[in-house]
Amino acid sequence: MPYEVTLIPGDGCGAQVADVMRDLVAATGVDIQWDLQTGADLDAMVASVRRTGVALKGKIVSVAAGGKMPLTLQFRKKLGVHAIVRHVIHLPGLPARAPGTNLVVVREASEDIYSGFEHESTDGVFESVKVTTRAACERISTFAFEYAVRHGRKRVTTVHKANILKKADGMFLAVSREVAARYPSIQHDDIIVDALCMRIVRRPSDFDVLLCGNLFGDIVSDVAAGMAGGVTVACGTCYADGAVVFENPHGTSVEVVGPDGANPYPMIGMAVDLLRYLGEIDASARLRHACVAALEAGVHTGDMGGTAGTQEVHAAVRGGLTSAR
Numbered sequence: 001m002p003y004e005v006t007l008i009p010g011d012g013c014g015a016q017v018a019d020v021m022r023d024l025v026a027a028t029g030v031d032i033q034w035d036l037q038t039g040a041d042l043d044a045m046v047a048s049v050r051r052t053g054v055a056l057k058g059k060i061v062s063v064a065a066g067g068k069m070p071l072t073l074q075f076r077k078k079l080g081v082h083a084i085v086r087h088v089i090h091l092p093g094l095p096a097r098a099p100g101t102n103l104v105v106v107r108e109a110s111e112d113i114y115s116g117f118e119h120e121s122t123d124g125v126f127e128s129v130k131v132t133t134r135a136a137c138e139r140i141s142t143f144a145f146e147y148a149v150r151h152g153r154k155r156v157t158t159v160h161k162a163n164i165l166k167k168a169d170g171m172f173l174a175v176s177r178e179v180a181a182r183y184p185s186i187q188h189d190d191i192i193v194d195a196l197c198m199r200i201v202r203r204p205s206d207f208d209v210l211l212c213g214n215l216f217g218d219i220v221s222d223v224a225a226g227m228a229g230g231v232t233v234a235c236g237t238c239y240a241d242g243a244v245v246f247e248n249p250h251g252t253s254v255e256v257v258g259p260d261g262a263n264p265y266p267m268i269g270m271a272v273d274l275l276r277y278l279g280e281i282d283a284s285a286r287l288r289h290a291c292v293a294a295l296e297a298g299v300h301t302g303d304m305g306g307t308a309g310t311q312e313v314h315a316a317v318r319g320g321l322t323s324a325r
Contacts, residue, residue: 001031002031002032002033003030003031003032003033003054003278004032004033004035004052005032005033005034005035005052005054005055005056005274006034006035006037006045006048006049006051006052006054006055006056006057007022007034007035007036007037007055007056008037008038008039008045008055008056008057008058008060009036009038009039009058010039010057010058010059010060010061010248010251011039011058011059011060011061011251012059012061012251012252012254012256012262013251013252013254013257013261013262013310014058014059014251016254016262016264016310017058017262017263017264017266017267017310018056018058018267020264020267020268020310020311020313020314021056021264021267021268021270021271022034023314023318024268024271024287024290024314024317024318024321025271025274025275025283025287027318027321027322028275028280028283028286028287028321029283030275030278030280030283035048035051035052039060039071042071042074042075042078043078045075046075046078046079049079049243049245050079050242050243053242053243053244054243054244054245054246054274054277054278055243055244055245055246056245056246056247056267056270056271056274057075057245057246057247057248058248058251058267059072059248059249059250059251060072060075061251069114069116072249073114076109076238076240077110079238079240079243079245080110080240080241080243081109081110081238081239081240081245082108082109082110082136082139082140082143082239082240082241083106083107083108083109083139083140083143083238083239084106084107084109084217084221084236084237084238084239084247085104085105085106085107085147085236085237085239086104086105086107086221086224086225086234086235086236086237087103087104088101088102088103088104088105088204088221088224088225088227088228088233088234089101089102089103089228089233090102090228090229090233091229091232091233091291091292091295092292092295092296093292093293093294093295093296093297093298094228094229094232094233094295094304095229095300095304095305096227096228096229096230097226097227097228098203098204098205098227098228100205101204101205101224101227101228102205103204103205103207103208103209103210103224104147104151104153104208104209104210105210105212105217105220105221105224106140106143106144106147106209106210106211106212106217107140107212107213107214107217107218107221107236108136108137108139108140108212108213108214108217109214109217109238110136110214111131111132111133111136111214112130112131112132112213112214112215113128113129113130113214113215114214114215115129115130115131117129117131130165130168130215132167132168132169132171132172132213134171134175137171137172137175137176138175138178138179140211141158141175141176141178141179141180141211142179143239144156144176144209144211145179145180145182145183145186147209148183148186148208148209149183149185149186153186153208153209154186154187154208155186155187155188155189155207155208155209156176156180156186156187156188156208156209156210156211157188157189157190157191157196157207157208157209157210157211158172158173158176158177158188158189158190158191158211159190159191159192159193159196159210159211159212159213159216159217159220160172160173160190160191160192160193160213160216161192161193161194161216162192163192169213172213173190176188176190176211177190193212193216193219193220196210196220197219197220197223200220200223200224200227201223201227204224204227204228210224221234221236222234229304230303230304231248231250231263231266231303232263232265232266232269232304233266233269234248234249234250234266235247235248235249235266235269235270235273236249237273244277246270246273246274246277247270248266248267248270250266257302260309260310260311261301261302261309261310262301262310263301263302263303263304263310263313264310264313264314265291265295265301265313268287268291268317269288269291271287272284272287272288272291275287286321287317287321289320290317290318290319290320290321291317291320293316293317293320294313294316294317294320297316299312299313299316301313
């Protein structure tokens with residue numbers, strides 16, 4: 001019986017790289033029925049994900065207008081996403097500033113500055129409200145420690161700005177310490193966000209699991225991915241009650257890179273994670289191995305400093321899958 005998975009290719013080159021991904025998943029032998037959603041209908045996207053329970057989502061380009069949040073944020077809120085995990089792991093053969101990087105960013109996704117509470121208090125003076133609740137702090141802290149236990153990680157570091165945001169981040173830090181006490185097998189420490197960014201740029205290997213609020217998690221996850229190879233390792237997993245979304249928050253347009261210039265590795269990487277999530281461990285491992293083999297062979301797209309086009313990557317990864325059988 002085939003798996004049913006929601007597919008939201010996204011804008012720009014999304015459809016192109018999604019076609020590559022679907023062909024490679026089919027080549028693994030795993031039968032997936034894709035419920036294709038264009039991204040134009042928010043309600044239809046959310047309804048599909050709630051029905052299937054799992055989705056792959058590319059970058060949706062939307063310009064905030066009329067006080068509305070970008071469509072991706074609306075999608076996350078309507079679905080009830082409360083945690084986003086980015087496992088930033090360097091892939092062999094991928095050009096990177098910090099080869100060997102292997103850290104996890106756990107990001108609270110339901111509140112913080114992304115709550116959308118802004119107003120103009122007087123002419124030329126705007127106030128943006130950072131929302132922090134004890135319930136969300138406890139939920140994301142528990143999530144981070146449970147993740148560390150399940151995945152054999154050794155340490156959780158709480159990221160904060162409690163020296164300035166004494167109430168909001170002070171509570172975030174205090175609650176994370178309370179939760180840490182329930183997990184004596186996992187080390188716990190904390191770091192101020194600006195000091196963290198400097199240390200990630202110098203030595204990302206210093207960190208294991210980073211527990212962050214929404215805004216800091218957004219920033220830190222991209223800093224870490226930038227050190228480990230860029231957009232190829234910048235995909236994340238969104239968790240809502242009853243649903244998981246594998247998401248690529250980055251993308252580009254055909255006008256920028258040309259008809260064969262898109263990098264399909266991020267979408268393929270999401271498929272690797274999807275197959276593992278579905279319990280298709282062998283297929284996931286074979287697809288990942290084929291990607292690594294292509295990277296090690298120098299099949300690098302323009303954003304990596306190479307010259308390979310989308311279809312050259314497609315052919316190289318498919319060839320690796322065939323040879324692995």
